[in-house]
Amino acid sequence: MKSTSNEQVLLKGLAANDSFIIEQLYKENFSTIQAFILANNGSYDDAKDVFQEAMITLYEKAQSGSFVLTCQIKTYVYSVCRRLWLKKLQQLGRFSHPVDNLEETISVDDDLEEHAKHDAAFAIMDRALKSLGEPCKSLLEGYYLQKMDMQALASEFGYTNADNAKNQKYKCLMRLKKLFFAQYNIGE
Amino acid sequence: MEDLILLETIEKYLSNQMDAQEKIAFELVRKNTPDIDQMVVEHAMLLQQMDQYSMVKSIKLTLAQTYQNLLEHGEISNTIEVSGGGKVIQLFNKYKRVASIAASVGGVIALFISGLALYLSPASHNSQIQQLSNDIAAIKKSQQYQGKLINEVKSKLPAGVKFISGGSGFLIDGKGFIVTNAHVIKGTGAIVVDNTGKEYVAEIALLDKVKDLAILKINDPDFTSKKSLPYSIRKSTTDLGEEIFTLGYPRNEIVYGTGYLSARSGYEGDSLSYQLQMSANPGNSGAPVFDNAGEVIGVLSTREAQLEGVVFALKSNNIFKVVNDYNTSNEGGKDIKISTRSNISRMSRKNQIATLESCVYYVKSFDK
Numbered sequence: 001m002k003s004t005s006n007e008q009v010l011l012k013g014l015a016a017n018d019s020f021i022i023e024q025l026y027k028e029n030f031s032t033i034q035a036f037i038l039a040n041n042g043s044y045d046d047a048k049d050v051f052q053e054a055m056i057t058l059y060e061k062a063q064s065g066s067f068v069l070t071c072q073i074k075t076y077v078y079s080v081c082r083r084l085w086l087k088k089l090q091q092l093g094r095f096s097h098p099v100d101n102l103e104e105t106i107s108v109d110d111d112l113e114e115h116a117k118h119d120a121a122f123a124i125m126d127r128a129l130k131s132l133g134e135p136c137k138s139l140l141e142g143y144y145l146q147k148m149d150m151q152a153l154a155s156e157f158g159y160t161n162a163d164n165a166k167n168q169k170y171k172c173l174m175r176l177k178k179l180f181f182a183q184y185n186i187g188e
Numbered sequence: 189m190e191d192l193i194l195l196e197t198i199e200k201y202l203s204n205q206m207d208a209q210e211k212i213a214f215e216l217v218r219k220n221t222p223d224i225d226q227m228v229v230e231h232a233m234l235l236q237q238m239d240q241y242s243m244v245k246s247i248k249l250t251l252a253q254t255y256q257n258l259l260e261h262g263e264i265s266n267t268i269e270v271s272g273g274g275k276v277i278q279l280f281n282k283y284k285r286v287a288s289i290a291a292s293v294g295g296v297i298a299l300f301i302s303g304l305a306l307y308l309s310p311a312s313h314n315s316q317i318q319q320l321s322n323d324i325a326a327i328k329k330s331q332q333y334q335g336k337l338i339n340e341v342k343s344k345l346p347a348g349v350k351f352i353s354g355g356s357g358f359l360i361d362g363k364g365f366i367v368t369n370a371h372v373i374k375g376t377g378a379i380v381v382d383n384t385g386k387e388y389v390a391e392i393a394l395l396d397k398v399k400d401l402a403i404l405k406i407n408d409p410d411f412t413s414k415k416s417l418p419y420s421i422r423k424s425t426t427d428l429g430e431e432i433f434t435l436g437y438p439r440n441e442i443v444y445g446t447g448y449l450s451a452r453s454g455y456e457g458d459s460l461s462y463q464l465q466m467s468a469n470p471g472n473s474g475a476p477v478f479d480n481a482g483e484v485i486g487v488l489s490t491r492e493a494q495l496e497g498v499v500f501a502l503k504s505n506n507i508f509k510v511v512n513d514y515n516t517s518n519e520g521g522k523d524i525k526i527s528t529r530s531n532i533s534r535m536s537r538k539n540q541i542a543t544l545e546s547c548v549y550y551v552k553s554f555d556k
Contacts (some may be wrong), residue, residue: 017247022254030264044265052251059247118240125241144235145242170192177234184237 007073014055015062025055029074033081041089050088054080057108057115071106079105083112121184128179136172143169194224198231319371319490320355320438320473320499344379344387344408349554351375355473356436357404357551358484360421360507361524362414364388364406367507368474368551369489370395373402375553380406383442383545390551394514399460400489400502401510403524404551418543419476420530422483422504428452432464434488435541436475437550444541445472447499454500455490461500462486468499474551477501481533482540 013021030051037047054077061067069076082105129137135157142148142156154165200206201214218225258264352375357368366380378390388408395402426432426449433446447466454461464477468491477486486501508526515523532540 017243017250019250019254022250023258026254026258027263030258034264048255052248052255055251056244056247059244063243118244121237122241122244125237129241140238144238145245166196167192170195173195173234174191177230180234180237181230 007069010073011058011062011067011069014059022055025073025077026051029077032074032078036078036082037085040085042085046085046088050081050084051077053084053115056119057111060115060118061111075106076108079108080112083108124180124183128176128183131179132172132176135168136175139165139169140172140176194227195231198224198228201228202232202235319369320468320470320488344389345554346377346556349377349556351552351554354437354550354552355471356475356488357549358435358474358476359414359417359547359549360403360511360526362417363522363524364390364408364411364413365393365524366390366404366406366549366551367476367487367510368402368404369487369502370397370400370402371489372474372551373404373553375555377556378404378551378553380404380549380551382549386410393518394510396510396513399506399510401487401506403510403514414547417527417547418530418532419478419482419484419547420528421507421526422479422485423508423528425452425503425505426462426479426485430485431480432466432477432485433537434466434468434472434475434477435544435548436468436472436488437548438469438471440550442545442548442550443472447497449485450498455492458500460506461489461502464488464499464501465497466499467497476544476548478540478544482530482535482544483533 010021010025014025030047033051033054034044034047037050038044042050057080058073058077129140132140139153139157142153143150148156150162150166150169153169154160154162157165159165159168197214201211206214218228255264353372355368355372357366357372357380359365360367373392373395376392378392379387380390381387388406388411390404390406390408393403393405428449428451430449431446432449433444435442435444437443445466445468447464449462450465451463453459454463462477462485464486468475468488472488473490475488476484477488479485483504484507485504487504487507488499488501490500492498492500511524511526532543535543
């Protein structure tokens with residue numbers, strides 16, 4: 001039972017973006033994943049990418065408070081990576097029989113589907129922000145992502161007063177909204 | 189301009205900065221103006237997406253930094269390591285290109301030749317074999333699954349130990365001697381679980397890694413020894429085409445499987461084993477293989493990784509050999525006596541199984 005509570009600590013740490021915990025997760029899991037990817041036609045870079053994606057999937061799950069891990073983190077991460085990598089191989093047409101050492105896996109298809117949706121939304125938001133151009137992008141990022149206050153933003157960008165900056169910010173937001181929803185609806 | 193004011197109001201509403209009166213008024217407007225209602229919903233969604241975006245972005249940053257950190261500290265590697273010997277490395281770097289070209293030319297030739305050889309020689313397979321023992325994770329799961337059961341009888345496991353491997357095993361002497369595969373016993377101790385879920389503490393009496401066999405002795409006051417076993421162990425070899433069946437624990441429950449003997453030798457001509465045609469899964473390692481008469485003809489141990497249904501079993505005469513080893517080295521203790529008569533030969537399969545079930549155990553090995 002001790003190990004279970006330890007796993008809970010790790011999950012909470014991940015959800016809180018705690019770099020110490022994340023390092024822990026890397027140390028405990030990365031080498032297995034790397035070995036698996038390397039044994040299955042992958043490169044070191046592939047291992048890095050797949051692992052990162054699996055960690056984000058786990059992060060998204062950990063964020064939603066309702067998540068209960070039904071297996072060890074190790075098993076979960078391995079299952080996600082295995083699924084992701086086999087899918088990638090299939091897409092590349094490099095599919096061969098998976099080689100693994102009978103490590104237990106669980107079904108993670110639902111979670112990955114969920115993650116793919118999040119990932120698509122992330123990409124759309126990323127594109128939308130980028131196509132806004134400056135100073136809109138930085139202004140919005142400053143206010144909504146870094147949660148800076150209007151006064152500080154106004155002086156950083158050189159607006160004469162906070163009200164002007166605020167108006168500008170709303171204009172930018174309206175553009176972002178248009179850009180985002182134009183694609184997000186299709187994405188759904 | 190109006191839009192801007194509206195947006196500001198919506199934002200204020202969504203971030204709960206309105207006072208009660210304002211809020212009621214705004215909610216009324218929302219209710220009566222579908223357009224504004226729609227704007228509020230969209231705005232909330234957008235803000236939520238931006239939040240999500242920002243969180244994922246920062247976790248990505250942390251992950252990338254962590255990876256970089258660990259890389260720099262050598263905790264993980266992203267290249268094939270070449271360690272030691274400064275000069276060798278220099279030489280290696282200098283001639284890397286040449287060497288790799290030479291190697292690939294050599295490789296192509298080798299491939300061509302081996303392709304030719306493969307084409308000309310009778311079909312052979314390059315698949316591997318897998319041991320059928322359970323791995324840690326699977327055991328962990330079964331432990332959870334069995335949690336209730338184990339709690340009821342108060343697990344016999346010493347505190348603070350870790351399961352590291354598991355499989356099946358079966359009695360060869362009613363006094364409590366069990367045979368299983370050596371690769372099932374990766375730890376320093378073992379417990380066995382019978383078909384009703386009762387656990388017994390067992391000690392490792394003998395471990396023969398060459399033959400891949402292990403003998404366990406149940407050392408538990410709760411165990412009532414059986415006067416005689418319903419089956420015997422076959423001394424002679426078995427013939428091709430013989431129908432066989434097995435009972436084992438690929439999961440927490442005993443599982444029955446059937447097939448036939450397909451070759452007199454095992455993987456790559458291994459004369460200690462038979463090849464069988466049947467399905468087997470991790471956890472089946474150490475399970476007995478019976479013939480129609482209910483005699484043990486082998487111990488299920490490995491399977492071919494890439495071919496479905498190709499399974500290998502150690503021949504039963506190996507059991508006699510390890511039992512002999514045990515009896516000669518075991519001065520003073522009780523010798524193992526193997527029964528040579530099977531009294532279930534005329535029973536129907538269902539009755540055979542019902543009789544045999546209680547003699548097949550789920551073996552779990554742990555480490556302190």
